[in-house]
Amino acid sequence: MNARKLFITAASWEPRFLLGADRVLKDHQFNKVLCLWFTEFGDRTLDARMSLGAKVGNAELSLVELPMYSVSGESGRRRTPAYVTVWRQIRLALADPARDFDSFVLDITTMPREALWITLDLLTEAGLPGTIVYHRAKKHGDWCGSEPELPHIVPKLGGLPTLDLPTRLMIVSGYDEDRSEQFIVSFEPSETLILFQDSPAGTRDENRAKNEERHKTRFGKRDKTISLHGVSCYSADWGFEQMMGAAIKIGLGANLILASLGPKTSAVSLYRVHRNLVESCLIYAPCRNYNPEYSEGIGETLTLEWDSNQVLANV
Structure with a gap:
């Protein structure tokens, strides 16, 4: 029986999102690709999400829309970060990973840190082993985000x-x-x-x-x-x-x-x-604004093997 493998990534306008996905998809055979994307930056990531769909081959592609901010019906009120909703949506998307998959590859390159931590925590709690990958950029802009909450x-x-x-x-x-x-x-x-x-x-x-x-x-x-x-x-x-x-x-x-x-x-x-x-x-x-030219190109890919049973250190 073939091993069931899950690929998790987060859509971005940065070139290394698709370039990195190419690298991962060439090295692994996945049953499912789970791509997180945020509503507020949907226009920026639309082309990248469509391109990802053409790269996954026979794997099932699941695009998971997440809100950065809560929706308020009262005009003029400041939006608040929807971090509890984000947790719930990622939890729903992963469902029972230990039941459905044998291992995972988590690409953290363009994944917001809160979504990264939520995802990694759910995978760890499920006891699922996997590999975490990060693609370094060739060059960075002078700033990444502004107007933080x-x-x-x-x-x-x-x-x-x-x-x-x-x-x-x-x-x-x-x-x-x-x-x-x-x-x-x-x-x-x-x-x-x-x-x-x-x-x-x-x-x-x-x-x-x-x-x-x-x-x-x-x-x-x-x-x-x-x-x-x-x-x-x-x-x-x-x-x-x-x-x-x-x-x-x-x-x-x-x-x-x-x-x-x-x-x-x-x-x-x-x-x-x-x-x-x-x-x-x-x-x-979270920031309310992100630099569309934060990174250029793709450099080396770093990998870390993740064993949920070895998360605790001997301290």
Whole structure:
């Protein structure tokens, strides 16, 4: 009997969405392709979704529409993020993955982090093994998203906080230091650790200038409650061991808030950190606007084997 395999991705206008799907589809035989897409950016992803349909071959294609914002019948009222609805819709789309499939391939490249965490959590809870893939871009624009909403705890990933403990914050930073600032201001932690992508000199000068240097300039000398350290999100374990060690240290005797703004691989590692630290939670702040020219081309593809039985580390 042939193994039943599920491919999960998220539609995007970035070239690496379809280029990455080509790579994955050439390497695997799938029974089903599950493609998430968001209503508010439907026009931007329409052509890409239609093109994906022509690439899946004999696999069943399921396009899952998700709302970024709740629908309000009252005009003039500000829309609110529909993160609970997103959880419900993804849960409905996956139904019973352990019953229907033997393994999965999850392409996180263009998947919003909240949808990524929800999907990965549901697959992990189902005990389904799989492979997570991330396609790096050849080049990035100067910014990714703007006009962020207020941060919120991701559904089902709020941990078990203790009321009499202080709050501490660990951020894996990205190109926008304003978003790091937003998390600090929103939660007013007693301590904050900012982890920036640490690359050898000359290998990723773009990241060094747009991430590391900007964060050091803004936060490096502000006060003693904010510290900065490097982490390798493109290592074999996608930075998990380094993040786990840092989280244990800063999270000792505290409720720990975890935020991923940097390399998408860091979101996977932070999910695993959260699963190992019961007094931690994952937070997210969706943006109302995204740069249509955020990335160019496609570079190397990184893969991580995911065994739900080994998510917990020996800590």
